[in-house]
Amino acid sequence: MSSLLVIKPDNYYGTNVLSALFEKIVINYDDTITAIATPPGRGAIGIIRVSGSKALAITDSIFTPLRAKKLSERKTHTLTFGKIKNAEMIIDEVLIGIMLGKSSFSGEDTVEIYCHGGSVLLQQILNLIVNKGARLAQPGEFTRRAFVNGKIDLTQAEAVADLINAPTELARRAAVSQLEGNLRKPLNEIREILINILADLEAEIDFPDDISDSSNKNQLLISQLNKIKNKTNLLLKNADTGRILHDGFQIVIAGKPNAGKSSLLNILASEERALVTDIPGTTRDTLEVDVNIEGFPVRFIDTAGLRTARGKVEKHGIARAKHMISASDMVIWISDISKKTPTAKPVLPDEINDNKKVIWVWNKCDLPAKQTKNFFQKINEIFPSVKISAITGSGINELHNLIAEKLHKKKILADDDVVLMRVRHINLLRKVLNLINCSLKSLKSNTMSELIVMDIRDSLNAVGEITGDFSTEDLLDKIFSDFCIGK
Ligand SMILES: Nc1nc2c(ncn2[C@@H]2O[C@H](COP(=O)(O)OP(=O)(O)OP(=O)(O)O)[C@@H](O)[C@H]2O)c(=O)[nH]1
Ligand SMILES: [Mg+2]
Structure with a gap:
């Protein structure tokens, strides 16, 4: 479909200041x-x-x-x-x-x-x-009509899909909050302030002689822009948590062959999902299991043991494991406590480019430990670590807690907390924040009002893109194609 601009019928960008921004195209939603x-x-x-x-x-x-x-x-x-x-x-x-x-x-x-x-x-x-x-409906077309008919805004339409797809209770709560308009309300407040600022600035440009006290005016403008900045920062505060609730959190289980990666995956999944043998190099391909960790949708990925590959199949498996490691949110590095580590310092693959995303798991703690005190200490200094046995289950609760801690669980407090869940929203709000910061700088350096007007207009468009007051058919196609048919 072509990239048409959709203006909702009840859209109230009615001021002449803004009317030039949009070309109004009415889309026909007349069929049944x-x-x-x-x-x-x-x-x-x-x-x-x-x-x-x-x-x-x-x-x-x-x-x-x-x-x-x-x-x-x-x-x-x-x-x-x-x-x-x-x-x-x-x-x-x-x-x-x-x-x-x-x-x-x-x-x-x-x-x-x-x-x-x-x-x-x-x-x-x-x-x-x-x-x-009647015509067969497209995916999400009932909700799309609700949006086009002004019943809900785009954040609420997206919340409908997020509610249906919510993988955990916490994700459901966040989606309901958005459906109730808890994201729409602060966005509308930001939009109101932006419209007022724009109207004032346009008036200043059109009728420069009427402006009396320009320093007072500037102070007012700065305080309004700071208001927007605070509101935007507040919305972005829980963005990390929201993204995890929406997209899930990927944890790769990696380590040397035979360390017990597949055994750990099975115990986390509470079922025998992966093949376990005492032959090093048993796992070749990646295997994924979805688990709910204190309300967060977490995907654990078992991988091939990392060593110099023996044969083509293992080589592919190891390459895949390394790719997963670099794309993951977190790595559980699993090490056999009953085997002496050949190096004085921990050696991890280059794909782990940030030690902060590693949890070090000592497995097989039901067997006598062969590590030196020194080595244990070194690990504890660098990584959060935990001792477990994937056979007896000991230490698994501690591992759970370490993961939950990393998931910022405490960031979600109340039912009406706003949690931005979509990358689309997060990116657009970050854009607003940047533009507002630019405007504040421009004001302080007495840059021409015309340039500030441009930044404010772009901010207004970005907010409008989140709520759907300013959107294209392509964007709507993309959003609603994720819906199920009949919703
Ligand atoms: N004693 C003991 N043995 C374990 C433990 N965890 C795993 N094992 C044994 O270690 C061997 C290897 O376990 P896997 O889970 O297949 O190890 P892996 O890391 O997936 O191995 P690869 O797939 O070959 O890389 C099996 O014989 C397991 O039964 C544990 O906590 N204690
Ligand atoms: Mg395995």
């Missing part, structure tokens, strides 16, 4: 869409959604209510029992909910058909609806 909203497979109930101006008429044409009233004669938010028919053939007995116009999720007439949850049956009803004139 439909989709199965429940997951594939068998279930007690299946749901089909229909949304658009012909939703009621189309559904009426295949539905016979138990009592006389047609759907189009019923009030909003009512349920009607009856039969879906193809000509005279009964397809299913169903309950139908209707939500009309602005009072529906999408902001337009919406019908939900609750039928029995069989895939053939659902497909049949869907086909009937399409034959009567």
Whole structure:
């Protein structure tokens, strides 16, 4: 699709200061869409959604209510029992909910058909609806319409997807907070201040003679810009935590062959996922397991033992392990405590470019330790370390705690805490912060107002891009393509 600018109908960039910023293009969302909203497979109930101006008429044409009233004669938010028919053939007995116009999720007439949850049956009803004139919905199109119809902003639309995809309770809480508008509110406040600043600066440029006390004016401007800076910093405060909640945290388990990497993965996964033998070089490929660590979605990755490769397959496995190490958020370096380390200092692969991302795990502590006191001390000075046995399970709780500590668990405090979860939001807000800092510098050095106006406009656009007040079709396509069909 081409890169068109989408302006929401209720957009209030109404001031003449800003009107020149946008070219208004109205996108046609007039057709009626439909989709199965429940997951594939068998279930007690299946749901089909229909949304658009012909939703009621189309559904009426295949539905016979138990009592006389047609759907189009019923009030909003009512349920009607009856039969879906193809000509005279009964397809299913169903309950139908209707939500009309602005009072529906999408902001337009919406019908939900609750039928029995069989895939053939659902497909049949869907086909009937399409034959009567509805179009199959794109992924996330119901939510996209809610956005276009001004029911929610883009942060809330994204929160819908994040809520559905939330891998842990903590991620769900963060998504609900965003859905409730806890990100939208501070962004709107920032936008209001930016609009006011822009209007003042434009007036100053257009009518320079009317400006009386310019030093006072500058002070006011600086204090407004600092206000934005504080609000933006507050939003960015939990960005690291948010990114982990959204994208997960990758921990690679690495070490020499036979150190017990796969055994540790199995104990963390609470099941026998990886093959364990006493032959060094058992693991060749990477193996991933997702675990919830105190609310954070953590992916543990078992890797091939690092040594001089013997053969082509092992060589590939080791290359893959090294790649995973460099791309990871954290490395558990696992070392066999029952074997004497051949070097006086710890030697780690070059791919671990930051000691801060390492937790040193001494494994096999059920066996006699063969390390010198000196070596233990050296490790403790450089890395957080823990002694475990992947056979008996001892020390695993301590390892859990060390990981949780690194995940900044304490940063999420209350339900309404704003946690930026998407890289898109984080990058745009960092851009706002940079631009505001530039404006503050410009003001202090008495740079021309025109240049400050440009920075403020760019900040306004960046905030608008987060909320969707300023967005392109390409951006919307990208965001909504991650949604499931029917949402
Ligand atoms: N005594 C004892 N043996 C262990 C422990 N952890 C693993 N082992 C044994 O060590 C051997 C190697 O374990 P793995 O988990 O396959 O080791 P690995 O690091 O994945 O080895 P590669 O895949 O070959 O690199 C197996 O015989 C395990 O049973 C432990 O805590 N104590
Ligand atoms: Mg292994």
